[in-house]
Amino acid sequence: MIWDWHFAGSILPDLLRGLVVTVEATLLGYAVALGLGLVWAILRRSPSRIVGQVVRWVVEFIRSTPLLVQLFFLFFALPATGLTLSALVTGVLGLGLHYSAYTSEVYRAGIADVPVGQWEAATALNLPRRRVWAGVVLPQAVRKVIPTLANYLIAMFKDSPLLLAITVPEMLHSAYAVGAKSLRFLEPMTIVGVLFVIVSVLSSFLLRRLEFRYGNN
Amino acid sequence: MATTDSAADAVLPEDGAAGTDGIRFDGVVKRFGDNVVLRELDFSVAAGERVTLIGPSGSGKTTILRLLMTLEKVDDGVIWVDGRSLSHMRRGDRLVPADEKYLRRVRSDIGMVFQQFNLFPNMSVLRNVTEAPVHVLGLSKDEAVERARELLELVGLSDKADAHPGALSGGQQQRVAIARALAMRPKILLQDEVTSALDPELVAGVLDVLRDIANETDITMLCVTHEMGFARDVSNRVLMFDQGQIVEEGTPEKIFSEPENQRTQDFLHAVLDQH
Amino acid sequence: MSDVLSSYPLLLRGAWVTIQLTLYGSALALVMAFVFGLIATARSAWLRALGRIYVEFFRGTATLVLMYWFFYALPLVGARFAPMFAAVLALGLNVGAYGAEVVRGAVKAVPKAQYEATVALNMRPGQRLRRVLLPQAIALMLPPFGNLLIELMKGSAVVSLISIADLMLRAQQLRQSTGQTTAVFLVILVMYFVIAQVLQLFVRYLERRADIMLGRRPGRSARSPLDTRLGAAK
Numbered sequence: 001m002i003w004d005w006h007f008a009g010s011i012l013p014d015l016l017r018g019l020v021v022t023v024e025a026t027l028l029g030y031a032v033a034l035g036l037g038l039v040w041a042i043l044r045r046s047p048s049r050i051v052g053q054v055v056r057w058v059v060e061f062i063r064s065t066p067l068l069v070q071l072f073f074l075f076f077a078l079p080a081t082g083l084t085l086s087a088l089v090t091g092v093l094g095l096g097l098h099y100s101a102y103t104s105e106v107y108r109a110g111i112a113d114v115p116v117g118q119w120e121a122a123t124a125l126n127l128p129r130r131r132v133w134a135g136v137v138l139p140q141a142v143r144k145v146i147p148t149l150a151n152y153l154i155a156m157f158k159d160s161p162l163l164l165a166i167t168v169p170e171m172l173h174s175a176y177a178v179g180a181k182s183l184r185f186l187e188p189m190t191i192v193g194v195l196f197v198i199v200s201v202l203s204s205f206l207l208r209r210l211e212f213r214y215g216n217n
Numbered sequence: 218m219a220t221t222d223s224a225a226d227a228v229l230p231e232d233g234a235a236g237t238d239g240i241r242f243d244g245v246v247k248r249f250g251d252n253v254v255l256r257e258l259d260f261s262v263a264a265g266e267r268v269t270l271i272g273p274s275g276s277g278k279t280t281i282l283r284l285l286m287t288l289e290k291v292d293d294g295v296i297w298v299d300g301r302s303l304s305h306m307r308r309g310d311r312l313v314p315a316d317e318k319y320l321r322r323v324r325s326d327i328g329m330v331f332q333q334f335n336l337f338p339n340m341s342v343l344r345n346v347t348e349a350p351v352h353v354l355g356l357s358k359d360e361a362v363e364r365a366r367e368l369l370e371l372v373g374l375s376d377k378a379d380a381h382p383g384a385l386s387g388g389q390q391q392r393v394a395i396a397r398a399l400a401m402r403p404k405i406l407l408q409d410e411v412t413s414a415l416d417p418e419l420v421a422g423v424l425d426v427l428r429d430i431a432n433e434t435d436i437t438m439l440c441v442t443h444e445m446g447f448a449r450d451v452s453n454r455v456l457m458f459d460q461g462q463i464v465e466e467g468t469p470e471k472i473f474s475e476p477e478n479q480r481t482q483d484f485l486h487a488v489l490d491q492h
Numbered sequence: 493m494s495d496v497l498s499s500y501p502l503l504l505r506g507a508w509v510t511i512q513l514t515l516y517g518s519a520l521a522l523v524m525a526f527v528f529g530l531i532a533t534a535r536s537a538w539l540r541a542l543g544r545i546y547v548e549f550f551r552g553t554a555t556l557v558l559m560y561w562f563f564y565a566l567p568l569v570g571a572r573f574a575p576m577f578a579a580v581l582a583l584g585l586n587v588g589a590y591g592a593e594v595v596r597g598a599v600k601a602v603p604k605a606q607y608e609a610t611v612a613l614n615m616r617p618g619q620r621l622r623r624v625l626l627p628q629a630i631a632l633m634l635p636p637f638g639n640l641l642i643e644l645m646k647g648s649a650v651v652s653l654i655s656i657a658d659l660m661l662r663a664q665q666l667r668q669s670t671g672q673t674t675a676v677f678l679v680i681l682v683m684y685f686v687i688a689q690v691l692q693l694f695v696r697y698l699e700r701r702a703d704i705m706l707g708r709r710p711g712r713s714a715r716s717p718l719d720t721r722l723g724a725a726k
C-alpha cells in the first residue's frame with residue numbers, strides 16, 4: 001500500500017496548525033486589501049488629474065506583476081530601509097497590497113454605478129466632500145459590490161501558500177517541512193490539496209448564498 | 218418518455234392523414250406551466266395555401282409558428298407537416314419521440330422569418346444567405362453565391378451583399394432575412410409579425426417583397442400580421458384567434474368586411490383605429 | 493544597480509522561460525477551457541456534471557499546491573514529471589478551470605434568437621455551435637480571457653519554487669551574487685510589468701478584430717458584462 005493512513009493521521013495536526021496560519025494571513029490580508037483598495041478608488045476620483053493618473057498606474061503595476069515577486073521585494077527590501085517586520089506581517093502586507101489593486105477596481109465600478117443625480121443632489125445640499133463620500137456615495141457603492149469583493153477572499157486564500165516562500169509557516173510550508181523530514185511527500189501534499197479544495201468549495205458555496213441575499217434588492 | 222396511448226391514438230388516425238400534403242393541427246395542446254396557451258387546437262392549411270393568423274396579443278399566434286418550426290414541443294395532440302408528425306416517428310412498428318435526425322428531415326421543408334430578423338452578426342449579408350445552403354443543403358459555394366445574389370436582387374439589396382448586417386436599416390435586415398429563408402427552398406414559409414419591429418416608413422418595402430413572393434411562387438405561407446391590407450392582398454384565408462382558439466375563419470373579404478364574431482369585430486376596430 | 497543591469501543576459505534568459513511557460517500554460521488552459529466549458533453547455537446531465545467537477549476542483553485548489561503535488565507527491569506513486577511539465581500542467585489546469593466558466597458563460601450569453609435562427613435554417617447541432625454561436629461567444633470571451641492570460645503569466649512566477657529557471661529564479665540568483673536586493677527585484681518587477689502590457693496589447697488587438705467581425709464600432713464601450721464579473725473571479 002502506497003498511501004499510509006497512519007502516517008497521514010500523525011501529520012494532520014501539524015497541517016491543521018498550518019491551516020490556521022493560512023486562514024489568519026488571509027483574513028488579515030483581506031482587511032488590508034479592503035481598506036487600501038478603497039483608498040486607491042477614492043484617490044482615482046481625486047480632483048487632481050495627476051493624482052488620479054499616478055494612482056491608476058500604480059494600481060496597474062501592482063496588478064500586473066506577480067505576488068511572489070512583490071512578497072520577496074517586501075521581505076528583502078523593507079529591512080534594507082530599516083523597517084524590520086516579521087515574515088507573517090510582511091506576508092499579510094504583501095497579500096493585502098496585491099489584492100488592493102483588485103478591490104480598488106471593484107470599488108471603482110461600484111462608485112461609477114452610483115447615479116450622477118446622487119452627486120448632484122449632494123452638491124446642491126452643499127455637503128462637504130468628506131460627507132458626500134462617507135454619507136452618500138460609499139454606502140450605495142459598497143453595498144452593491146459586496147459579493148464581488150467576497151470573491152477575492154477566496155482568491156486570496158488560494159494565493160496564501162506563496163507565503164511559504166518568505167518562510168511563513170502556513171499550511172503548504174508545514175506540508176513541505178513534514179515531507180522533507182520523513183521523505184514522504186504523497187500524504188502531506190495530498191492532504192493539503194484536499195483541505196484547500198474543501199475550504200474553497202465551502203466558501204464559494206457560502207459566497208453564492210451571500211450573492212443571493214444581496215442580489216435580491 | 219415512452220409513447221403514451223393518447224399520442225399513439227392521435228398519430229394513427231382513421232382517415233390516414235399521413236400522406237396528406239400541407240399542415241394539420243390535431244387536438245394540439247400547449248402549456249407554459251399552468252398557462253394553457255393552446256387548448257385542443259384543430260386546423261389545417263393546404264399545400265400552396267396562404268393563411269393569415271390574426272388576433273390579440275397573447276392569443277397564441279407566435280406559439281403556433283414556433284411549434285411548427287420545432288422551437289417548442291406540443292404537450293398533447295399532433296402536428297402534421299406533409300404527412301409527417303413533428304413529435305413522433307416510426308421505429309419498426311412502434312412510435313417513439315422524434316429525434317434530431319428525423320426533425321431535420323421535417324424541418325427541411327419549413328422556413329421562418331422572425332420579428333427581430335435574427336441575422337447572424339458574425340457574417341456578411343451574402344454569407345448569411347449562403348451559409349446554410351452550403352453547409353446544410355450541400356450546395357457548392359458558387360451555386361450558393363449565385364442563388365444568393367438572385368435572391369438579394371429579388372429583395373432589392375444587390376448592392377449590400379458585402380455589407381455587415383449591423384450596417385443595414387431594419388427594413389433591409391428583414392429583407393435579407395427573407396432572402397436567407399428562401400435560399401433554403403422551403404415549401405412552407407412562416408412569418409411572425411415581420412414588420413412590427415420596423416419604423417413605419419420601412420414597412421412597405423418589406424411587404425412588397427412578400428407580395429411578390431406570394432404572387433410568383435406556390436410556397437405555403439402562414440403569416441402572423443397586423444397589416445390588414447397586406448393580409449387582404451395575399452391570403453386565401455384568415456384565422457382569427459383568441460385565447461388559443463379559432464373564433465372565426467373565412468376569406469379575407471368575409472373577415473374584414475363582414476365579421477360575424479363580436480371579438481373579431483372588436484379586434485379589427487382596435488387595430489384599424491391605430492392606423 | 494549597474495551590476496544588475498550588466499547581468500541582463502541572465503535576466504533575459506529568465507524572461508524567455510517565463511514567456512514560454514505563459515505560452516504553453518495558456519495553450520493548455522485554452523484547450524481545457526473549451527472542452528470543459530462546452531461540456532458544461534451539453535444536454536447530457538452526465539457531461540455537465542463532469543464539467544462541474546473539473547471546474548470546482550481545479551478552481552478550488554491553489555496553483556502552487558497543485559504544482560507541489562505533481563512535483564513532490566506524484567513521483568512517489570511512480571509518475572515522475574519534469575519540472576517544466578509539472579508547472580505547465582498546474583498552470584494550465586488551474587487557469588483552464590476559470591476559462592471553462594468564461595466559455596460556458598459566453599456561449600450562454602449569445603442571444604437565444606440566434607440559436608433559433610440556426611434551427612430554422614436546419615443546421616446540425618455542431619454547425620450551430622461552430623458557425624454561429626461560438627464566433628459570437630468568442631467576442632464575449634476575449635476580455636475575461638485577457639485577464640486570465642495576465643493571471644497565468646503572473647502565476648508562473650511560482651515555478652521558481654520548484655527550481656525552474658524563470659525570471660523569478662534568476663532574480664534570486666542575482667540577488668545572491670550581487671547583494672543588490674532592492675535593485676534586482678525592482679528590475680524584474682518592471683520586466684514582468686512590460687510582459688503584461690505586451691500581452692494586454694495583444695488581447696486588445698484581438699478584441700478589435702472581433703469587434704470588426706461583429707460589425708461593432710471598435711472601442712471599449714461595447715465590453716461585455718462578463719468582463720467585470722468573470723475577470724473578478726480571478
Ligand SMILES: Nc1ncnc2c1ncn2[C@@H]1O[C@H](COP(=O)(O)OP(=O)(O)O)[C@@H](O)[C@H]1O
Nearest residue numbers: 249252254272273274275276277278279280281
Ligand atoms: N417561453 C414562454 N414561457 C412562458 N410563457 C410563454 C412563453 N411563450 C409564450 N408564452 C405565453 O403564451 C401565451 C401566448 O403567447 P404568444 O404565442 O406569443 O401570443 P401572440 O403571438 O399571439 O401574441 C402568452 O400568454 C405568453 O405569455
Ligand SMILES: [Mg+2]
Nearest residue numbers: 278279280410
Ligand atoms: Mg407574437
